[in-house]
Amino acid sequence: MSALLHVSLPFLFCVLVANTGLFDGVAVDLSYDHYAERRVESLPPFLAMPCNCVVNVLYICMGLYWLRSREGEGEQSRYLRQVFALMAILYAPVQWTRLAVLRRAPAVLDQWFTLPIFAWVPVWIGFIERGPDKWRASHAAALEACSLLSYGLTLVHELGFEVALGCHVALAVFMGMRVQRTHGDRRTGAYLQLAVLSCAGFVLLKLLDHWLARYRLFQRFTGHFWSKVCDVLQFHFSFCFLSTLTHRAQERSAARNR
Incomplete structure (x- = not known):
């Protein structure tokens, strides 16, 4: 229940702020021309680009899978x-x-929510490195607040979001490599590599969306579609990496307390 509360309240706050007009000057794409997938006029708006719309179901399925209790x-x-x-x-x-x-x-909101999602990786790694006894939820709240506030860079420069996102990705990868060196093994190393490769695919396939559409293979299932598939895989392998290391951290803590 606390997890749901702590996610939903900032979510609703961001929704309210995004509808105030504060970010009216932020450079965001508001046309179907931004995407290489062709719009299907005969379908309703929520399926106007079938592949890029329906791929979002994968996020829900993956999230529900990892939401289940673990023994x-x-x-x-x-x-x-x-x-x-x-x-x-x-x-x-x-x-x-x-x-x-x-x-x-x-x-x-699509841009804004990307930042605290990436910021949660360093939060979780902080728990692994400090252990259950020294980790505090207040540290997580502070980092997530800074992450949300970093979207304010979009009000300063048209590339503010790209700068903020780049810093978030770099921090997540750096801390992932650091915790892998100190706490990981071959198995977690494979998870980390797959997560980083998926992150690279997420970024590159989205940037190359229109260029890839010159090829028949990417004209229906476009680069943007596959970037979302990579994003889901990035989530999944991050879960695998962090969950495995967390289980080991708890075992070490239990051994010390015996």
Whole structure:
């Protein structure tokens, strides 16, 4: 319940702020021309681009899978996992709404929510490195607040979101490599590599969306579609990496307390 509350309240706050007009000057794409997938005029708006719309179901399925309880899990690690899963589940309707209505507020939210999702990776790693006894939820709240505030860079420069996102990705990868060196093994190393490769695919396939559409293979299932598939895989392998390391951290903590 606490995970749902702590995700839904900032979510609703951001929705309210995005609809105030504060971000009216932010550069966001509000037309179907931004996407390489062709619009199907005969379908309703929520399926106007069938592949790019329906792919959002994968976020929900993946989030529900990781939302399930795990045997022998501590309260803090359950909270960390559930927050991350709920972020994925709530992110899906935001992206879908953006495609369906092509309005500024959903487009802003699509960008904005990406930042605290990436910021949750360093939060979770902080728990692994400090251990259950020293980790505090207040540290997580502070980092997530800074992450949300970093979207204010969009008000300063037209590339503000790209700068903020780049910093979030770099921090997540750096901390992932650091915790892998100190706590990981071959198995978690494979998870980390797959997560980073999926992240690269998420970024590159989206940037190359129109260029790839010159090839028949990417004209229906476009680069943007496959970037979302990579994003879901990025989520999944991050869960695998962080959950495995968390289980080991709890075992070490239990051994010390015996």
